[in-house]
Amino acid sequence: MTKIKFLFFLALGIFIFHWVYKFFAGPESIQLILNAKYKIFYLVIAHIPTLYFDSLAWIILMMKNKLSTKTAFIITWISQTSGKFIPSGNITGEFVRFYLARRSGQKFSEASSTVLMDLFIATFSLFIIGLAALIFIVFSLKSNLILNQFQYLILAFSLISLGTLFFLLIIRKRVISKFLVSTKKFEFLSKKNIFNLLRLDISLNKLSHRKWRLLSAVVLRLMGWIAGAFEIYVFFWVIGVDAKITDVIIIESVTAIIRSAAFFIPSAIGVQELAFVIVGELVGYSSIVSFSVAIGRRLREIMVGIPAIITWIFIFRKQSNHFN
Numbered sequence: 001m002t003k004i005k006f007l008f009f010l011a012l013g014i015f016i017f018h019w020v021y022k023f024f025a026g027p028e029s030i031q032l033i034l035n036a037k038y039k040i041f042y043l044v045i046a047h048i049p050t051l052y053f054d055s056l057a058w059i060i061l062m063m064k065n066k067l068s069t070k071t072a073f074i075i076t077w078i079s080q081t082s083g084k085f086i087p088s089g090n091i092t093g094e095f096v097r098f099y100l101a102r103r104s105g106q107k108f109s110e111a112s113s114t115v116l117m118d119l120f121i122a123t124f125s126l127f128i129i130g131l132a133a134l135i136f137i138v139f140s141l142k143s144n145l146i147l148n149q150f151q152y153l154i155l156a157f158s159l160i161s162l163g164t165l166f167f168l169l170i171i172r173k174r175v176i177s178k179f180l181v182s183t184k185k186f187e188f189l190s191k192k193n194i195f196n197l198l199r200l201d202i203s204l205n206k207l208s209h210r211k212w213r214l215l216s217a218v219v220l221r222l223m224g225w226i227a228g229a230f231e232i233y234v235f236f237w238v239i240g241v242d243a244k245i246t247d248v249i250i251i252e253s254v255t256a257i258i259r260s261a262a263f264f265i266p267s268a269i270g271v272q273e274l275a276f277v278i279v280g281e282l283v284g285y286s287s288i289v290s291f292s293v294a295i296g297r298r299l300r301e302i303m304v305g306i307p308a309i310i311t312w313i314f315i316f317r318k319q320s321n322h323f324n
Helices: 002-023 026-035 040-057 069-085 090-103 108-141 142-148 151-172 175-181 191-208 213-238 245-261 271-282 289-317
Strands: none
Touching: 002 026, 002 191, 002 289, 026 040, 026 069, 026 289, 040 069, 040 090, 040 108, 040 213, 040 289, 069 090, 069 289, 090 108, 108 151, 108 191, 151 191, 151 245, 191 213, 213 245, 213 289, 245 271, 271 289
């Protein structure tokens, strides 16, 4: 059944991609990239700041047994790649990050609490920058049509807000510990697993009271999202198109939210491309240029992703000792 669902959503994504390619002048978009093929490698270099800020945001949440910047950078690089290449998406990436943090010497509670909190902060920071982008769009274009076009995006913001509140309540009220103690539904778990869950609950609760750590992590994650927008700016430069900073931030934040909402489609194939075209046209770029940016993002994912997979194999699979 799982394979059938995967194949269905993959086919749906491919269908959407093919439709976007045909409807929005795909061949012309690809030609734009081919004309600048010798500059494409700049996209890999432009991705380094994003990985760096995301790594620092994760490190700052670590209260004990901190990973080195190098180790955190490599793990972030590999986990984000797996989140795009493996069918179950970003959740898979977080499991990979937890696994590699454990392989690098962290305890269960240390690795799991920081990964979960960082995932929460990444989502919250995306909400902040996405909301700012939406407000900018509404007030700059001053059109009721914008609200109609982005009604689902507004719904996504509402869901993120509710999810944020729910996550905070679970942590602050120690729901995990209370649930484990009050119910017998987890009797099938070993004592070790129950102990690990209790330690996770304690670690998350302690971390939630480290306000300056959390604030610093949010700021770093926001810088990471802005760095992601800078990647789009670099691509515009590569294909010879002038772009505004506000435009690329809007494109990056809104497409990221749409991609997150389409988690059930492997790598959000088709959906991500359609989002780039819609948002790109909204801020004033042609469909050819917008779709070219979407293809450029896929190229960057491949160029960054393949070396990450090779690194995973050679560093983590081939070595039995931890690195730090």
